Amino acid sequence: MTPPEVLLWVKLRAFGPDGPRIRRQHPFGPYVLDFYCPAAKLAIEVDGYVHGTGDIPQRDERRDAWLSEQGVTVLRIPAGNVMADPDEEAGMIWRTAMALISFPAKRGRGTT
Secondary structure, three states: OOHHHHHHHHHHHOOHHHOOOOEEEEEEOOEEEEEEEOOOOEEEEEEOHHHHOOOHHHHHHHHHHHHHHOOOEEEEEEHHHHHHOHHHHHHHHHHHHHHHHHOHHHOOOOOO
């Protein structure tokens, strides 16, 4: 895990057992997701600088499209946002997961 992923994992674990379970480094089909909430069918990807270089943006698009076809909502978070305000990013993930569980018709591809 990268430093932003570790920081985010610590914050997500602090929410405790009172809500949806979030897994780290979760295998899903041909991919390993940074984080995954099965109850919400929510994939969380922390994108560092490299995600904006070379052919990686196109690979990310193909990955997101495949996940969306599986009914998974993809939430991409810039690593810099996590480092700047990990509490806010963890809270946003938690709220997104809770909303998807409460209103599953809102599933689909999402980004930040």
